[in-house]
Amino acid sequence: MKMNMTGRKINNYKTDKVKKVLVLLLLVVFGVYLADVLFSLEFGKQFFTDGVKDFYLTKGPMDLKVSNTITAIIVNFRGFDTLGEVTVLFLATTAMGGILYKKRHKVGARTVLFPSSQIVMAGSKILFPAIILLGIYVFVHGHLTPGGGFQGGTIVATGFLLMLLAYQDYTVSHKVLTIVESFAGITFTVIGLMGLIKGSTFLENFMPVGTLNNLFSGGLIPIIYIVVGFKVGAELTGLIYTALHEKD
Amino acid sequence: MVGSPILFVAVPLLAAFLIPLLGFIWKELVRIVPGIVLLYLLILSVSLYSQVLQEGTIVEQIGGWAPPWGINLVFSPFTGLLTTLMLFLAFIIWMYSYRFKNVDFEPSKKYFILLLMLVTGSIGIVLTGDIFNQFVFIEIMSISGYALTAFYTGRDSAEASFKYLLMGSLSSMFLLLAIILIYSQLGTLNMADIASKAHLMRPEFRVLALVFFIVGMGIEAEIFPLNGWAPDAYSQAPGPIGAAFSGIVVKAGIYSIIRVTFTLFDVEGSMQFLVLMGMITLVVAEMAAIKQNKIKRMLAYSSIGQMGLVLVAFGIGTEEGVFAALFLMVNHALIKPLLFLSGSYLVFNSTEKSIRELSGLGKYLPLTSFLFALGAIAIVGMPPLSGFWAKWSMLSAAANSDMILVIGLVLMVSIVEIVYYFRVVNRIYFFKKEEDVEPKKPTLNAMVSMIVLGVLIVAIGFYPDLITSYLHEASESLMDKGKYIQDVLSAG
Numbered sequence: 025m026k027m028n029m030t031g032r033k034i035n036n037y038k039t040d041k042v043k044k045v046l047v048l049l050l051l052v053v054f055g056v057y058l059a060d061v062l063f064s065l066e067f068g069k070q071f072f073t074d075g076v077k078d079f080y081l082t083k084g085p086m087d088l089k090v091s092n093t094i095t096a097i098i099v100n101f102r103g104f105d106t107l108g109e110v111t112v113l114f115l116a117t118t119a120m121g122g123i124l125y126k127k128r129h130k131v132g133a134r135t136v137l138f139p140s141s142q143i144v145m146a147g148s149k150i151l152f153p154a155i156i157l158l159g160i161y162v163f164v165h166g167h168l169t170p171g172g173g174f175q176g177g178t179i180v181a182t183g184f185l186l187m188l189l190a191y192q193d194y195t196v197s198h199k200v201l202t203i204v205e206s207f208a209g210i211t212f213t214v215i216g217l218m219g220l221i222k223g224s225t226f227l228e229n230f231m232p233v234g235t236l237n238n239l240f241s242g243g244l245i246p247i248i249y250i251v252v253g254f255k256v257g258a259e260l261t262g263l264i265y266t267a268l269h270e271k272d
Numbered sequence: 273m274v275g276s277p278i279l280f281v282a283v284p285l286l287a288a289f290l291i292p293l294l295g296f297i298w299k300e301l302v303r304i305v306p307g308i309v310l311l312y313l314l315i316l317s318v319s320l321y322s323q324v325l326q327e328g329t330i331v332e333q334i335g336g337w338a339p340p341w342g343i344n345l346v347f348s349p350f351t352g353l354l355t356t357l358m359l360f361l362a363f364i365i366w367m368y369s370y371r372f373k374n375v376d377f378e379p380s381k382k383y384f385i386l387l388l389m390l391v392t393g394s395i396g397i398v399l400t401g402d403i404f405n406q407f408v409f410i411e412i413m414s415i416s417g418y419a420l421t422a423f424y425t426g427r428d429s430a431e432a433s434f435k436y437l438l439m440g441s442l443s444s445m446f447l448l449l450a451i452i453l454i455y456s457q458l459g460t461l462n463m464a465d466i467a468s469k470a471h472l473m474r475p476e477f478r479v480l481a482l483v484f485f486i487v488g489m490g491i492e493a494e495i496f497p498l499n500g501w502a503p504d505a506y507s508q509a510p511g512p513i514g515a516a517f518s519g520i521v522v523k524a525g526i527y528s529i530i531r532v533t534f535t536l537f538d539v540e541g542s543m544q545f546l547v548l549m550g551m552i553t554l555v556v557a558e559m560a561a562i563k564q565n566k567i568k569r570m571l572a573y574s575s576i577g578q579m580g581l582v583l584v585a586f587g588i589g590t591e592e593g594v595f596a597a598l599f600l601m602v603n604h605a606l607i608k609p610l611l612f613l614s615g616s617y618l619v620f621n622s623t624e625k626s627i628r629e630l631s632g633l634g635k636y637l638p639l640t641s642f643l644f645a646l647g648a649i650a651i652v653g654m655p656p657l658s659g660f661w662a663k664w665s666m667l668s669a670a671a672n673s674d675m676i677l678v679i680g681l682v683l684m685v686s687i688v689e690i691v692y693y694f695r696v697v698n699r700i701y702f703f704k705k706e707e708d709v710e711p712k713k714p715t716l717n718a719m720v721s722m723i724v725l726g727v728l729i730v731a732i733g734f735y736p737d738l739i740t741s742y743l744h745e746a747s748e749s750l751m752d753k754g755k756y757i758q759d760v761l762s763a764g
Binding site for chain 1: 276278282285286288289290292293296332333334335336337340341342343378379382383385386389396404405408409411412415416418419422423425453455456457458459460461476477480
């Protein structure tokens with residue numbers, strides 16, 4: 025018989041069934057209420073007139089010279105949130121590294137053990153530089169085109185994933201990954217603190233904004249997005265690497 | 273200008289990113305740096321707090337945009353009090369766990385990074401003036417929490433961590449839904465702006481958003497039907513982390529609920545709802561605590577019960593009630609970590625961590641046992657220790673609001689509390705030692721941190737005036753919703 029953590033036996037099939045029915049009923053009542061309220065929220069209809077959106081839409085291109093307003097919101101108006109999100113990723117890698125610490129295989133001994141075919145091995149060698157280049161392009165042009173640091177970093181990490189899957193003995197140095205992600209994080213925070221010193225508030229833009237639609241424009245935004253790109257790339261690569269080398 | 277509130281978030285983040293690099297230089301730095309950071313922030317927080325008491329709330333803008341367009345941090349007498357308290361506890365916990373895992377470098381590095389981030393997330397929740405930013409900090413706090421729960425990488429700790437993870441994800445989902453609802457109606461995420469416009473929201477949306485918030489944060493604050501993760505997480509996490517959960521994380525959860533019900537929405541009946549949920553939490557948790565045979569689970573249930581009591585006190589809704597609630601919070605934040613810290617030394621070498629194994633340890637670990645007994649006496653509310661004043665102010669607040677039923681129930685539950693705490697103390701002092709138990713002497717740094725907490729409990733017990741004036745300031749600042757809105761929106 026299975027024991028749960030309080031040490032009591034999991035038993036009594038009948039009360040279990042009653043419980044399940046009760047929970048289901050409760051969920052249905054809750055769901056109906058929720059659906060009722062949410063359906064009355066007509067999608068796409070404008071509810072408010074004096075929110076923050078107009079401010080963002082005009083200030084983004086006019087003051088910050090950023091054509092991608094979403095990037096302006098993410099990195100400038102709400103840059104503090106982005107710093108937090110970057111930290112969340114950092115914590116996820118730290119947590120995974122800490123928990124799987126003792127369960128790591130030696131290099132070359134992995135969970136995915138079947139050898140890849142010649143085509144995959146040859147093809148991934150050709151594709152790898154192209155994927156990395158695309159990733160870098162996406163995060164460098166974050167303030168001009170759709171995409172940005174998070175997306176670009178993820179693309180870079182997929183390049184490494186391809187190499188790790190194609191070649192069994194492909195290794196990524198953990199030390200290098202640690203250094204890259206630490207430096208990226210430090211740069212982001214230091215840029216924020218520079219804003220505090222040079223201007224008056226944390227993460228304030230202290231660089232010239234340039235002209236709209238130029239690659240070198242938007243003040244701090246491209247720099248922060250490049251840093252984020254490096255950080256996300258290094259972190260996701262580290263996550264993939266740790267997961268692939270996990271013992272079962 | 274001594275410094276600005278943003279440093280409470282920026283400096284620990286910088287330190288967390290630096291720690292892996294510092295580890296390459298000298299391994300001991302990984303342990304030392306978090307302590308230096310926490311001590312610096314504690315000093316900064318104390319000096320900022322005394323400045324705030326004289327000159328009024330500090331509102332810190334971020335990114336150079338005034339609220340409601342940018343994110344802001346609010347360091348008021350209320351949030352400042354909680355920040356100082358959290359930093360103090362964090363420093364104590366750091367000192368206690370300084371030698372933690374000192375044979376194994378990798379895990380200890382991760383441990384200190386995660387501990388630092390757990391504290392930063394909680395402080396961010398308290399300081400921020402923006403609901404989405406609060407959500408981000410909740411994520412930071414809870415992800416560190418999941419990782420620290422699973423830190424011993426056993427089967428049970430993995431189960432506890434997974435439970436916490438599931439509940440935590442549910443909590444994030446509800447919070448996000450609440451934020452989406454509010455944004456879709458008001459077009460703003462700033463708390464003060466929402467508070468000033470909340471009457472424009474249709475009532476059903478307002479109620480739904482409030483419910484989502486309370487469900488989401490109730491998971492972190494351990495309100496009754498949502499606290500299934502807590503006993504497992506407390507008992508499986510390392511001892512100091514149990515202390516951090518009860519002293520820091522839960523306080524952040526309670527803060528968030530209080531901010532939403534007191535400042536953001538004026539929904540009729542929300543106070544009564546708090547009292548009701550608090551009472552249920554209190555009764556159920558204390559009833560569960562008396563049945564436990566493992567020390568950490570018992571402490572966890574007692575912690576849940578205390579949070580219920582805090583909610584009841586907040587729900588009284590008068591300034592006296594809020595004062596009592598804050599007193600209870602401070603009190604619990606000092607006593608429960610002491611119980612966890614000393615308790616985990618009492619069961620250091622045992623695998624079961626059961627109460628039976630505490631028998632007779634009073635002779636072998638006199639000081640640790642004494643501190644545990646002190647904490648136990650304080651938390652049930654015996655005079656002359658600090659718990660007495662907290663409970664007394666809560667009961668008198670309830671009496672002034674004619675809540676006779678509440679008083680009766682709280683007193684009855686207190687008896688239950690006395691029974692299960694004194695059962696343990698009785699075992700420690702008047703039973704014979706189990707033969708297979710090997711007592712482990714606490715290290716010096718752990719001893720010092722426990723003694724500091726013990727001294728504070730006694731000091732507040734004899735001179736409650738040490739903190740009551742601060743608590744009065746804090747409760748005034750929480751109750752004055754108009755001033756909060758004005759302070760934030762007129763900044764910049």
